[in-house]
Amino acid sequence: MNLFDFQQVTVSNVSRHYGRRRALSSVSLDLQAGEVVGLLGPNGSGKSTLLGVLSTLIAPSSGQVRYGEQLSRALGADLRRLIGFLSHDLQLYPELSARENLDFSARLYGRQEPLAVVNNALGRARLAERAEEPVAGFSRGMRQRLALERSLIHEPRLVLLDEPFTGLDDRSTSELIERLHQLSKDGCLIVFATHDLDIADGVLDRAVVLRSGRITELPNGHGSLRSRYRELVTGGGSMEQRTDV
């Protein structure tokens, strides 16, 4: 049984260097349970690195991340139990079937009644009829839906998604948006990196723009997320920690 829980995640002055390259530079953020936060920014701006730091897979070079009042270092497996991470690379085993991939994750996370949990997840991913087929034969969209269910199979408190809309058709995109809203209502904190600004516009509670590893202001105004983002990218921007959408 996991006794640890948290309502907020606080990123304080986090920097991450890879040799001389600075992937994140003095990033500070406050994230609250129930929020849907989008990480926007050009390729190589540090979005995936920030997700990696939040997931505890990447250790900051300096600064710290607190989950509730506690540091990730002190929590280890208890914290990882509360985090669901959908990486851009999907983290599936192509030789295994959809059911086997989900079953492996369900057992790894110690879910009770894994068979029922896996069947529910297959239904949500609309893969029940192809549950026994190897994932290697699935389209990108099908693998994306399966990977999303894999990352949510343990009902995490913090959901981290890297490009979750990649490869999804209209129906799957709508279902994912609905799912994110439901997770948010259930008190999950959702952070996702995306380039799909039009889709993200209807999902986000707030957007954080990363440029060269730093958080940058998104211009105020009533325009669409895309137009404000474009204005920022073409016109530059000053430093600010958060921007409400």
Added chain:
Amino acid sequence: MRKDIRVESRSREMLYTTTFFAASCVLVFSFAFVRSGRPVEGAEAGIIWVALAYAGQLALGRAFERELHQDALRGLLMAPVERAAIFVGKLLGIMLLMGVVEAVVVFFVAVFFSTAFFDYGLLFISLLVTGTIGFACVGALFAAMLARSQSRAVLLPVLLYPITVPVLIAGVNGTLSLIQPEPNLDLARFWLALIAFFDVVFMTLALWTFEPLMTE
């Protein structure tokens, strides 16, 4: 480990690669070391351990490469289990595969060189098992550490062999002391104890360093 076995049972790529490689090694050596139907004395011990080391290296590289595919290694590291447990699971999988290769290698060497390995079967198997633990333990740690490195194919043997060479030498000498015309059991036990000592050192270091090495 069950997942690894399931994945391997679908592709069988590691099993086929390592066993064919090891069997080929034995075949080639048998042409070099068997003259006029008489094998060079003691060559069998070296052949067994060389074949195991190279076949093991093939398995080690592939075992973690598979986890890299679609970044599954990150998914494993995110699991709410002690990361040392992930290492032990991978280690057991690699050892199981090496065990199969060992059975094939010992069979072929016994046939080609007419060697009676099982006159002192328990000691011989103990040497193989402890030697496999030591080799696979260091190998699994380095393979995991190098999994994200582009030059892992070059770096793995460069790091692996200098550290595991005491285990391989002890394995060769231990096996030799069992199969020579007048077996020396005390000497075989000494080499076995030495390998066991290395196993304890390697395992302790691997379990201690796996988590920090795997955190980016």
